[in-house]
Amino acid sequence: MTPFYRFQFYLFALMAIGAALLFVTRKSPVSAALWLVNVMFALSGLYVMLDAPFVAAVQVLVYAGAIMVVFVFVVMLLNLGRPDQLPDLREAGARIAAGVVGLALFANLLAVRRESLPGVELAPATDNVVTPVAESLFTEYLLAFELTSILLLVAIVGAVVLAKKRAGA
């Protein structure tokens, strides 16, 4: 690792961790959502450093540009009163559960060693960043890809059904 690379790595890593901490400690859901967008950007920076620009771009496009926008949209509609009069959604039980899950994940991180992870061959450098992704997605992992697509489709159809039902009642 060159010093420049190391600097960039720690920059994005600290950004991600700091923004994530702010995300879970904010009371206002809109501020929390914006800090989560910040986490997505920091992760995207780390993907670029791993020489995976496609994943980085899609990370911003899907999470920051689509999912979080819809999230903020919904939060805004639910949060129309004065923010300081709203009850805090983070009850004691939820906090304890989140803490336990977080500790478990942290323990997992400590237990995992580089040697225990399956080694992956470096992809050869190409001008076209889409082809390698498409090749593995539509040959090796085709079944998983199609199943995920069906899962998303079912979720969309379910959402539409729920929305129609409420409008009719």
Added chain:
Amino acid sequence: MSLTAISPTMALDVLADLSTWFPRQDSQVAPESVYTFALASSIKLLVVFTLYMLGVAMLTLAERKVSAWIQDRRGPNRTGPFGLLQPVADGLKNLMKEEVRPADADKWLFIIAPMLAFIPAMLTWAVLPLASPLPTPWGLISMSVASLPVGYLFMLAISSLGVYGMVLAGWSSNNKYALLGSLRSSAQMISYEIALGMSTIPVLLLAGNVSLNAIVEQQAHMGWNVLSLTIAWFIFLVAAFAETNRLPFDLPEAEAELVAGYHTEYSGMKFSLFFIAEYANMATMSGLMSALFFGGWDIPFTRWDNEGEFTVVKTLATLATFAAKTGVFLFLFMWVRWTLPRFRYDQLMTLGWGIMLPLALGYILVIAAASLALDALGVPRGVPFSLSLLVLNIAIGAVLLWWGDRGKLLSPASARLGQVELARRRARSAAPSSMAMGAPTARTIAVAEATQDQSEPALVGAGTVSDEVTN
């Protein structure tokens, strides 16, 4: 030691350092030295940023000049020659104005919302290839600030962030009109972003790559995408108008209904930033449209700019070509704004989800199938390939305009009614319009038509109005 004695040797040392940092090399190959790359990128960054800001300022003036020209006025002509200093005067005025923040506004979100609106619009210009690469003694410099291998995806990702600025502006001002405006804007931008993204998939299918340089190169080789993918371009154009919140899709700031929409509570330079962001978005969409559908910097009807060595003349000529193409689209944006009325909100949503999205999805299938069929038939990827697609496009366009659009958008709404019903309605609408003094305005007729025609909430376009007026 005196300063005069030491300076010549020091200067020589620095020069020696410079030549190791920035070594001279073959001007047709990208620079190998990291320092050359970094310096070139910094210079490009400064130049593009300066020209871009200047261009956006001039666009505000151009908009007023174009609107004046369309309305048979003179437009701003007092400040400087031909009113050229008007943007400077506007900027100074906005800087001097008091910044007002509503008492119950969310302080930080209120402050960062204008920045969030402006920065994504500007950032997208970083990846646009502005001209053919520039040969210098230190290597071949690519003429985009950062020619990313995922240029197109970067553009889509960053431009999808622009919606945060509008949403947060409306929400943080704690004003119901602003909130309504921001709700409209987020719903509208989410809806049309999908059509926008889907309409460009055929472009990526033909280019087989997501790098904007590759897309421009493919068009230089096969002919512009506007010919081989006309329908996709049309969907992109409509979605671009909606994404930039320009008329006929400017519902987020519909001043007749919402005061000023999401920026109602903003004043001074913060208000101005939203204004700048709108023009920046227009410039970005125009540039993207030139790059994706009109060959980018490719000069039409000649291969001179694509073949042989890169020269400075070629760079300048292609830069002028790209600027001209972008300028045409910017003018189109203004022309449409001062020509068309605003859509109603349900019309907007019907158009986005009911017409443009299915059309874009179907078009992807058609183009994918046609490409496979042409490849199977052995048509070489070149001009014959594009011509076959052009024929296909003309056929689809004919079907859409003369059959699919019957009585919906372009043709008059009367096309859906039977002859008897049409005669009855004409007789009924003839009575009040003859009683009114002079010609009734288009708006009153549209309202009357809408209330009369409750059973058909589909798109009642301008065709109905003109039809009623002429009869």
